[in-house]
Amino acid sequence: MATVHGRGYRFVAPVEAGHRPTPAYDNTARPQVRYCMAGDGTAVAYAVAGEGPPLVQAAHWLTHLEHDWDSPIWGHWLHELSRGRRLVRYDERGCGLSDWDVPDFGLDAWVDDLELVVEASGTEPPFPVLGLSQGGAVAIAYAVRHPERVSRLVLVGAYAAGRLVRAETPEARAEALLDLEVGRVAWRHEDDSYRQVFASQFLPDASRELWDAFNRLQRTTTSTDNVVRFLDVFARIDVRDLLEEVRCPTLVVHSRDDLRVPGTQARELAARIPDARLLLLASRNHILTADEPAWSTFLAEATAFLDG
Numbered sequence: 001m002a003t004v005h006g007r008g009y010r011f012v013a014p015v016e017a018g019h020r021p022t023p024a025y026d027n028t029a030r031p032q033v034r035y036c037m038a039g040d041g042t043a044v045a046y047a048v049a050g051e052g053p054p055l056v057q058a059a060h061w062l063t064h065l066e067h068d069w070d071s072p073i074w075g076h077w078l079h080e081l082s083r084g085r086r087l088v089r090y091d092e093r094g095c096g097l098s099d100w101d102v103p104d105f106g107l108d109a110w111v112d113d114l115e116l117v118v119e120a121s122g123t124e125p126p127f128p129v130l131g132l133s134q135g136g137a138v139a140i141a142y143a144v145r146h147p148e149r150v151s152r153l154v155l156v157g158a159y160a161a162g163r164l165v166r167a168e169t170p171e172a173r174a175e176a177l178l179d180l181e182v183g184r185v186a187w188r189h190e191d192d193s194y195r196q197v198f199a200s201q202f203l204p205d206a207s208r209e210l211w212d213a214f215n216r217l218q219r220t221t222t223s224t225d226n227v228v229r230f231l232d233v234f235a236r237i238d239v240r241d242l243l244e245e246v247r248c249p250t251l252v253v254h255s256r257d258d259l260r261v262p263g264t265q266a267r268e269l270a271a272r273i274p275d276a277r278l279l280l281l282a283s284r285n286h287i288l289t290a291d292e293p294a295w296s297t298f299l300a301e302a303t304a305f306l307d308g
Contacts, residue, residue, distance in 0.1 A: 030066070030069060031047040031048055031049040031065075032047065032048075033045050033046070033047050033065050033066065033097060034046055034047065034120070034121075036116050036117060036119075036120035037116075038093070038109070038112060038113055038116055039112065040102075040103050040104055040109070041103075042093050042098070042099045042102045042103070042104075042109075042113075043098060043099045044090055044091070044093060044098045044099075044113050044116060044117060045065055045090060045091045045096060045097035045098045046065075046088065046089065046090035046091075046117045046120065046121060047065045047088075047089060047090070048086060048087065048088050048121055049078065049082040049086075049087045049089075050081075050082030050083065050084070050085050050086050050087050051084075051085075051086055052084045052085045052086055053085055053086065053127075053306075054085070054086045054088060054123050054124070054127040054128075055081060055085045055086065055087050055088070055127070055128055055129075055130060055306065056088045056089075056114075056117075056118060056123060056127050056128070056129050056130070057081070057087065057088065057089040057090075057129070057130045057131075057132075057135070058110075058114055058129060058130065058131040058132075058135035058136070058138040058139040058142065059089070059090050059091060059092035059095070059110065059113065059114070059135055059138070060092060060131075060132050060133045060134055060135035060138075061092060061095055061133070061134065061221070061222070061230050061234075062095070062217055062218065062221050062222075063089075063091050063092065063095060063096050063221060064091065064095075064096040064097065064217070064220055064221050065089070065090070065091050065096055065097050066097065067217070067220055071213060071217060072209075072210055072213050072289075072290070073210070073213055073214055073217055073287060075290075076289075076290035076295070077288075080299055081130070085306075086123075088117065088118070088121045088123055090113070090114075090117045092110065092113070093105070093109065093110070093113055094222055094226045094229065094230065095221050095222045095226070095230075096221055096222070100222060100223050100226055105229050105230070105233050106233060107137060107138065107141060107233075107237060107239070110138045111138055111141045111142050111145060114138060114139075114142050115142070115145075115146075118149070125146075125148065125149035125150075125151075126148070126149055126150060126151035127149065127150070127151060128150070128151050128152040128153070128154065128306055129142060129143060129150050129152075129153055129154070130154045130156070131153065131154070131155050131156070131158055132156045132157055132158070132287075133156075133157050133158060133159075133260075133261065133286070134158075134159070134162075134234050134237060135158070136155040136156070136157070136158020136159065136160075136269075137158065137159070137160065137237045137239045139153055139155065139158075140153070140155070140158075140160070140239050140242055140243065140246060140273075141239055141242060143246050143247070143248060144242045144245045144246060144247075147247040147248070150248050151248055152248050152249050152250070152251070152305065152306060152308075153246065153248055153249070153250040153251070153273075154250075154251045154253065154302055154305065154306070155250065155251070155252045155253065155269060156253045156254070156288075156298070157253070157254060157255065157258060157260070157261055157286050157287070158252070158254075158261070158265070158266070158269060159237070159261050159265035159266075159269075160237075160238070160239050160240045160242075160243060160265065160268055160269055160272075161237065161238050161239075161240055161265070161268075162233075162234050162235040162236050162237035162238065163176045163179070163234075163235045164176045164177070164180075164235040164236055165235070165236060165237065165238045166265070176235060180231055180232060180235055182194070183198075183227075183228070183231050184228045184231070187224050187227045187228060188224055188228065190224070192215070195215045195218055196211065196215065198218070199211040199214040199215055199218075200259075201259050201260050201286070202214060202259075202260055202285070202286045202287055203285050203286070203287060203289065204259050204284045204285065205283070205284050205285055205289075205292070206285065206289055210289060240268075240272075243268075243269065243272035243273050244272055244273070244274065246273045246274065246276075247274070248275070249275045249276075249277075249305075250269075250270075250273045250275065250276040250277070251276075251277055251279060251301070251302065251305045252266050252269045252270045252273070252276055252277065252278045252279065253266075253279045253281065253298055253301070253302070254266035254278070254279070254280055254281065255280075255281050255283035255284060255285055255286065255288070255294065256280045256281060256282060256283065256284075257283070257284040258283075258284065258285070258286050259284055259286065260286040261286060263280065266278060266280070277305075279297075279298070279301050281294035281297060281298060282294055282297075
């Protein structure tokens with residue numbers, strides 16, 4: 001399903017059923033990891049892959065610049081997004097190969113880091129920006145801060161308001177607070193059963209093998225203390241006041257039955273961002289897997305959008 005801003009919806013999701021074989025990728029060529037230094041002394045790791053017109057990806061949690069290329073969670077994303085493009089990506093502060101012990105977690109610091117990586121990587125504007133999950137809020141804030149630099153936005157599984165912010169009733173707020181508290185306790189006690197539940201929220205239709213890979217990724221990408229900080233800050237994100245200020249064409253992509261971020265968030269983004277189009281995919285996964293039909297639909301639609 002898709003919509004042009006102010007004009008309603010149309011169905012574009014595929015109707016084929018079943019799963020496709022996971023593609024095999026050549027992992028011999030790895031991008032070189034480089035570092036840049038933020039104003040508060042945080043070392044931010046970034047890497048550039050592929051050749052062609054630029055695509056800048058705003059960082060999000062659960063990434064590792066080295067391990068992601070082999071990961072069945074992110075490998076297909078990186079190989080396909082860098083095909084015919086110069087993909088610029090980085091590990092979020094507190095995550096991956098960037099510094100884990102950092103003084104500031106928050107939207108302003110994340111946008112500052114995106115500015116830093118763009119400059120350090122020599123990426124010439126204008127360029128499109130990709131934002132996944134909470135990286136969508138970073139991409140939106142960056143686009144508003146630098147309208148002359150951003151040519152297009154692709155927001156995938158993104159949201160303008162974190163779970164605590166969008167809790168409009170006492171019951172919803174109580175549920176959000178309980179979810180945060182359970183997360184804090186479970187992570188600090190290294191509770192593998194909670195990690196399994198967490199994986200099932202991100203990848204409900206994935207195999208047990210992918211759940212295990214996701215759990216390994218969780219352990220690799222950051223510390224337990226930082227997980228608690230991440231969960232708290234994500235729940236409090238709020239860029240709703242910025243949506244009408246976005247000045248570039250925007251593609252909002254969301255799994256129709258996403259268990260982690262409700263589809264109402266995608267609809268709000270598409271309704272309030274001028275010149276936005278909504279693509280709802282036939283999936284429940286927050287992170288699209290390589291073998292589901294929704295993945296090829298996303299690639300085709302995103303490629304056409306990025307090519308103008």
